[in-house]
Amino acid sequence: MTDHQWTRRLHDGWSTVRRRTSTAAAATGRFYRHRWTTRVRIASSVGLVSIGGVIIGTMLFGHADLAVGPFRAEMSISPSIFGGTEVDIPPLGSLHLDSHDGPIHLKVNLASLDQNRTEALIDDPAAISSAGENAVDDVRSGVLRLGLRSLGIAVLSAMILSALIFRNVRRVAGAMLTALGVTLGSLGLAAGTLRPDSIAEPRYEGLLVNAPAVVGDARRIADNYGRYADQLQQIVSNVSRLYTTVSTLPVYEPAGNTTRILHVSDLHLNPSSWGLIRTVVQTFEIDAVVDTGDMVDWGSSAETGYVSSIPSVGVPYIYVRGNHDSTAIQDAVARQKNAIVLDNKVITVEGLTIAGIGDPEFTPDKSETPAAQDGENPSTSPLLMAGDQLAGTIEQHGKPVDIAMVHDPAMAQPLSGVVPLVLAGHLHKREVSLLPEPTPEPETSASPTPSPSVPVGQSAVQAPIQTRLMVEGSTGGAGLRGLQKEDPTPLSLSVLYFDENHQLKAYDDIQLGGTGQSNVEMQRNVVGAKPEVIETPSTPAAAEPSR
Numbered sequence: 001m002t003d004h005q006w007t008r009r010l011h012d013g014w015s016t017v018r019r020r021t022s023t024a025a026a027a028t029g030r031f032y033r034h035r036w037t038t039r040v041r042i043a044s045s046v047g048l049v050s051i052g053g054v055i056i057g058t059m060l061f062g063h064a065d066l067a068v069g070p071f072r073a074e075m076s077i078s079p080s081i082f083g084g085t086e087v088d089i090p091p092l093g094s095l096h097l098d099s100h101d102g103p104i105h106l107k108v109n110l111a112s113l114d115q116n117r118t119e120a121l122i123d124d125p126a127a128i129s130s131a132g133e134n135a136v137d138d139v140r141s142g143v144l145r146l147g148l149r150s151l152g153i154a155v156l157s158a159m160i161l162s163a164l165i166f167r168n169v170r171r172v173a174g175a176m177l178t179a180l181g182v183t184l185g186s187l188g189l190a191a192g193t194l195r196p197d198s199i200a201e202p203r204y205e206g207l208l209v210n211a212p213a214v215v216g217d218a219r220r221i222a223d224n225y226g227r228y229a230d231q232l233q234q235i236v237s238n239v240s241r242l243y244t245t246v247s248t249l250p251v252y253e254p255a256g257n258t259t260r261i262l263h264v265s266d267l268h269l270n271p272s273s274w275g276l277i278r279t280v281v282q283t284f285e286i287d288a289v290v291d292t293g294d295m296v297d298w299g300s301s302a303e304t305g306y307v308s309s310i311p312s313v314g315v316p317y318i319y320v321r322g323n324h325d326s327t328a329i330q331d332a333v334a335r336q337k338n339a340i341v342l343d344n345k346v347i348t349v350e351g352l353t354i355a356g357i358g359d360p361e362f363t364p365d366k367s368e369t370p371a372a373q374d375g376e377n378p379s380t381s382p383l384l385m386a387g388d389q390l391a392g393t394i395e396q397h398g399k400p401v402d403i404a405m406v407h408d409p410a411m412a413q414p415l416s417g418v419v420p421l422v423l424a425g426h427l428h429k430r431e432v433s434l435l436p437e438p439t440p441e442p443e444t445s446a447s448p449t450p451s452p453s454v455p456v457g458q459s460a461v462q463a464p465i466q467t468r469l470m471v472e473g474s475t476g477g478a479g480l481r482g483l484q485k486e487d488p489t490p491l492s493l494s495v496l497y498f499d500e501n502h503q504l505k506a507y508d509d510i511q512l513g514g515t516g517q518s519n520v521e522m523q524r525n526v527v528g529a530k531p532e533v534i535e536t537p538s539t540p541a542a543a544e545p546s547r
Helices: 003-033 035-061 115-123 126-166 169-192 196-200 208-215 218-223 228-244 272-283 301-313 327-334 382-397 479-483
Strands: 063-068 071-079 085-089 093-097 104-113 203-206 259-264 288-291 317-319 339-341 345-349 352-356 403-405 421-424 431-434 468-471 491-498 504-512 520-526
Touching: 035 071, 035 126, 035 169, 063 126, 071 126, 104 169, 126 169, 259 272, 272 301, 272 491, 301 327, 317 327, 327 339, 345 382, 352 382
Parallel strands: 085 104, 259 288, 288 317, 317 339, 352 403, 403 421, 421 468
Antiparallel strands: 063 071, 071 104, 085 093, 093 203, 203 520, 259 491, 345 352, 431 468, 491 504, 504 520
């Protein structure tokens, strides 16, 4: 082929490309200028501008002032994926409620005191109760006023923004209708998903010593968690007392027949754990402390001095051995005047009957528990065997046992149906679940044995006990190994509330930021307020080498 022919073919090729490109551009232009495409494009632009105006207006002007008790409170709403309500009570902290779903978040700031109202409360202590009784109506009217104000602000902001951008009356009207629909839909979703019971389980952030006074009486919340008005009155009354008492903060006054147990675990030689435990014991008026093991790291004789701080706690200290605790550590704990070591024993403390057994394994080198092989009998696991041993001891005790203490949650399954509550640690993270009911043993006799006659009015089958497993995090922040992660392991402990029938009514999960951090959170949990999932507890094969 000659050079002329090559040039000719190249020219024809470029001509074809230009022709096809021009055709495609023309088709694209026709599609872009099509009336339906134009309408969709304009509608999308109007919608985006309208939503932007709603967000801007709500963020800048979506707030309202109201009076709640002695406070001049400011309520505001803002866009949010998860919704919820935040009540700021500076300098005491804040309460976070899972009150509703998104897309709006309600915030109430109680930062400002009304001088006249505060003086009236100081002069007349009975006015505190009346302030709490009026709180529900105050908040309800404030929310209604805030909703109407936000609706108007959102629509007006969307209209102003669209007018500045489009300068077209029809598009401004479209933006107004869009803003109206978005705002009404958001408020409607929040109202439709309203959960008044959420006030019974607030999450507290702030100073640990103020947590009981701000959140309130756990016993009263547990018994009346469905009564929104009562709890709101209680919180407002508590906070009013905090602000109007000039000498000291009010003490925590739970019901006289409530027993408070502090659950700690996995201190791992952290010296700051003792100060934290003493603070919680004094602040929450704890009756006894239960420790589910791993007090030290290596179980060496040099570590026995760490347990000498147990008497400073000032209340009975019940302990079971962890897989990092040697028998020497267990003996050192037993020598402390207020300590009680449980190793396949049952004792009664503050009216509660508690059983416990130490971890059968001693692994200070952090080695893993060997994984069970397929087809292997699970009863050969030393952890399950220890759980079976404790279950037998409890059944031989002859009287109901309220709490069972183990270190590794893999020891808990044999205790299902034997006790209502099992406390454990080891995992360095908080887990609460219901243990699966025990599998009934198969019949061994070929011919059925006739059942004895049952007296009238008595049930032939006793209802099985539902067992709750509560795994505590690390009260020592996992010790030195807690610093190996980018985020330090938080210091975790829990306050358990029992009624006069020895039933668990509520529990507070307290978490402090790890070493180098100072944030404090407390989550109130009411037993029975939410459905609980039955989960299979951790098996020995799931143990991590870092424990």
